Amino acid sequence: MSKLRYLPLLLLLLPPFYLDLFWLQAGLFVMAAAIGAIGLNLLTGSTGQLSMGHSFFLAVGAYGYVYFAGESDEHLVGLGLPPVVAIVCAVVLAGLAGLAFSPIAGRLSGVYLGIASLALIFIGQHVLFNVHDVTGGYNGRAVPPLEIFGFTFDNSGDVAPFGIPFGGLEKLWFVGLILLGVSALFALGVLRSRPGRAMNLIRDQQTAAGVIGIPVARTRAAVFTLSSMYAGLGGVLLALTFQRAVPDYFGMLLALDYLAMIVIGGLGSVTGAIVGATFVTLLPQLLTRYSDSLPLVSPPGTGGVSPADAARYLYGAAVVGIVLFLPAGLRGLRIPSLTPRKETTP
Amino acid sequence: MTEVPELTVENLTVRFAGIVALDAVSFAVAPGTLHAVIGPNGAGKSTCFNVLSGVYRATSGRVTFGGHELTSMAPHKVGELGIARTFQNLALSPMLTVEDNLMTGRHRLMRSGFVRSGLRWPSAVREERLHRDRAREIAEFAGIGKKLAHPVGALPYGDQKRVELARALCGEPRLLMLDEPVAGMNATERHEMAELIVTVRESLGISILLVEHDMGLVMRLADHVTVLDFGRLIASGTPAEVQNDPEVLRAYLGEEAAS
Ligand SMILES: Nc1ncnc2c1ncn2[C@@H]1O[C@H](COP(=O)(O)OP(=O)(O)O)[C@@H](O)[C@H]1O
Numbered sequence: 120m121s122k123l124r125y126l127p128l129l130l131l132l133l134p135p136f137y138l139d140l141f142w143l144q145a146g147l148f149v150m151a152a153a154i155g156a157i158g159l160n161l162l163t164g165s166t167g168q169l170s171m172g173h174s175f176f177l178a179v180g181a182y183g184y185v186y187f188a189g190e191s192d193e194h195l196v197g198l199g200l201p202p203v204v205a206i207v208c209a210v211v212l213a214g215l216a217g218l219a220f221s222p223i224a225g226r227l228s229g230v231y232l233g234i235a236s237l238a239l240i241f242i243g244q245h246v247l248f249n250v251h252d253v254t255g256g257y258n259g260r261a262v263p264p265l266e267i268f269g270f271t272f273d274n275s276g277d278v279a280p281f282g283i284p285f286g287g288l289e290k291l292w293f294v295g296l297i298l299l300g301v302s303a304l305f306a307l308g309v310l311r312s313r314p315g316r317a318m319n320l321i322r323d324q325q326t327a328a329g330v331i332g333i334p335v336a337r338t339r340a341a342v343f344t345l346s347s348m349y350a351g352l353g354g355v356l357l358a359l360t361f362q363r364a365v366p367d368y369f370g371m372l373l374a375l376d377y378l379a380m381i382v383i384g385g386l387g388s389v390t391g392a393i394v395g396a397t398f399v400t401l402l403p404q405l406l407t408r409y410s411d412s413l414p415l416v417s418p419p420g421t422g423g424v425s426p427a428d429a430a431r432y433l434y435g436a437a438v439v440g441i442v443l444f445l446p447a448g449l450r451g452l453r454i455p456s457l458t459p460r461k462e463t464t465p
Numbered sequence: 466m467t468e469v470p471e472l473t474v475e476n477l478t479v480r481f482a483g484i485v486a487l488d489a490v491s492f493a494v495a496p497g498t499l500h501a502v503i504g505p506n507g508a509g510k511s512t513c514f515n516v517l518s519g520v521y522r523a524t525s526g527r528v529t530f531g532g533h534e535l536t537s538m539a540p541h542k543v544g545e546l547g548i549a550r551t552f553q554n555l556a557l558s559p560m561l562t563v564e565d566n567l568m569t570g571r572h573r574l575m576r577s578g579f580v581r582s583g584l585r586w587p588s589a590v591r592e593e594r595l596h597r598d599r600a601r602e603i604a605e606f607a608g609i610g611k612k613l614a615h616p617v618g619a620l621p622y623g624d625q626k627r628v629e630l631a632r633a634l635c636g637e638p639r640l641l642m643l644d645e646p647v648a649g650m651n652a653t654e655r656h657e658m659a660e661l662i663v664t665v666r667e668s669l670g671i672s673i674l675l676v677e678h679d680m681g682l683v684m685r686l687a688d689h690v691t692v693l694d695f696g697r698l699i700a701s702g703t704p705a706e707v708q709n710d711p712e713v714l715r716a717y718l719g720e721e722a723a724s
C-alpha cells in the first residue's frame with residue numbers, strides 16, 4: 120500500500136505524448152526551477168541561511184554547461200566536451216563557486232548572509248556581460264543540445280515511440296524527470312538523516328547545535344556548497360530547455376523568484392520546493408499564454424501590465440498571504456494520496 | 466563506559482562590558498559526583514556553564530577536563546569530549562519530533578555525512594537504525610518513550626525539559642551539565658525530574674554539574690555545593706556545611722528581602 124501512493128507519479132511520463140511544445144517547455148522550466156528551489160530550500164528553509172545569490176549559481180551551471188559543451192569558433196570559446204561530461208563539470212563548477220564563497224557562508228548567519236550574497240549577483244552580472252568569449256555578452260549564447268551515447272536531444276526526428284515523433288523537448292522531458300527525481304530523493308535522504316537534523320538544529324538553536332557537537336560553520340559551508348550544486352544543475356536544465364543562455368535572466372529578480380518559490384511552497388520541504396517552483400514558474404507562462412483573454416494584462420511589449428509583472432504582483436500577494444495564513448506553505452494543504460508521509464519505521 | 470576525568474576550574478574570570486560576571490572562581494568536580502552551583506539570579510551560574518561548554522570565552526583562567534584545556538575550544542570540540550549540557554531556556558528544535566531531537570544528541574557519535582545520507586548508503590542506513598534504537602532506549606529511560614513521534618513544540622513544558630535532558634544523555638556524556646532543570650515545573654514534575662537525575666547518576670556513573678534554585682533539591686542531591694554571589698565564590702563544601710554558612714545566608718536572605 121505505502122508504495123502505491125507513488126503510482127500517480129507515473130502520469131508524469133505522459134505529457135510528451137499529448138502536450139504541445141509550449142506546455143512541454145513550461146514543464147521543463149518547472150523541473151529546472153524545482154531542482155534549484157530544492158537546493159535553496161536546503162539552505163534557507165532547513166538551515167535558516169538566507170541567500171540572495173542563488174541566481175548566480177544558476178548562471179554558473181547554465182554557462183558552465185555552455186562553455187564545457189560548446190565548440191570554439193572565431194567569437195566564442197568552448198571545450199567541446201561530450202554533453203554529459205559537460206553537465207557533470209558544470210555542476211562541479213557551481214559547487215566550487217559555492218565552496219569559494221563558503222568561508223563567508225559558514226560564518227554569517229541568516230539575514231547577514233542574505234546581504235553578503237547580494238554581492239554575488241552583481242559580480243555575476245558584471246562577468247556575464249563582459250566575458251564575451253564565454254557568455255556571448257548581451258545577446259547570450261546558443262546552448263548545445265544534450266547528447267547521450269550518440270543519441271541527440273534535438274528535433275532530428277529519429278525517435279518516434281507509438282508513431283509520435285519526439286523532438287528535443289520531448290526527449291529532454293524524461294531527462295528532466297530523472298534529474299528532478301534524483302535531486303529530490305537525494306535531498307530527502309539528507310534531510311531525514313544526520314546532516315538534515317544538524318541543519319534544522321542550526322536553524323532553530325545555533326548555540327545548542329554547537330554544544331551538541333555539530334560544527335556549525337562547517338555544516339553551513341557544506342550546505343551552501345550543496346545548494347550551489349543544486350542551482351548549477353537547475354541552471355543546466357534551464358539552459359537546455361531554453362536553448363539559449365542570456366545574462367539578463369540571471370539577475371536579482373530571479374533570486375527573488377526562488378525565494379518566493381520556497382516560501383510559497385513551504386520552507387524546509389522538498390515537496391514544498393517543487394510545489395512552489397511549479398506555481399512561480401507556471402504563473403507567468405499562463406498569463407502570457409492567455410494575456411488576450413485576461414483583463415488588465417496586456418501582451419508583452421504593448422504597454423500596460425506585462426504578464427511577467429502581473430505574475431510577480433500575484434505571487435507577491437501569494438507570499439504575503441502565505442506568510443500570514445499558511446506558515447507551512449502550500450504544502451501545508453495536504454493532498455492525501457500524493458503526499459509522502461514520513462515513515463515511522465519500527 | 467569510558468573513564469570519567471575530573472573537571473577543574475581555576476581562577477575563572479569572565480568580564481562583559483562593565484560587569485564582572487565571574488571573578489576568579491575555582492572549583493573541581495570529582496569523577497562521578499553531583500556538584501551543584503547555586504547563587505542568586507545574576508550570580509554568574511549560566512555564564513560559568515557557557516564558558517565550560519565553549520559558548521563564551523573566558524577573560525582569564527583555566528578549565529581542564531581530562532588533560533584538555535576547554536577555554537580555547539570551539540563548542541563542538543567541547544561536545545566531542547563528552548561534555549553535554551541542557552539550557553536554562555529550552556533549546557530544542559520545536560518542529561522536529563522528540564525522536565529526531567534526541568538523534569541530534571547522537572550527532573557526535575555518528576559518521577554519515579551529506580553524500581552517504583543523500584545516497585542512502587547501506588552503512589548510513591545501518592548507522593541510523595542502530596542509533597535510533599539507542600535513542601529510543603534513552604527516551605524510555607527519561608520517561609518520554611511514549612512521545613517519540615510528537616513534535617517537541619507541542620509537548621508540555623515539563624516534557625520538553627525531559628527531552629532536553631534525554632538529548633544530552635544521547636551524546637553518552639561523561640560530564641552532564643544541567644542548567645536549572647526543574648525551573649518552571651510544578652511540585653510533581655520537580656519530584657519526578659529529581660528522581661530522574663538521581664537515576665542518571667546512579668546508573669551511568671557520570672559526573673553531573675547542576676545549577677538550580679530549588680534549595681531542597683540541591684541539598685538532597687548534591688555531594689558538593691559551590692555558592693556564587695555577584696560572580697564571586699562565597700562558599701564551597703557539602704550541602705550541610707554550605708547551608709549554615711553566614712555568607713550564604715546573607716546572600717540568600719538579602720535577595721529575598723530585596724524581591
Ligand atoms: N552575553 C552577555 N552579555 C553581557 N552580559 C551578560 C551576558 N551573559 C550574562 N551576562 C551578565 O552576567 C551576569 C551573570 O549572568 P548569568 O550567568 O546569566 O547569571 P545566573 O545564571 O547566575 O542567573 C549578569 O549580570 C548578566 O547580565
Ligand SMILES: [Mg+2]
Binds near residue numbers: 510511512553
Ligand atoms: Mg542562569
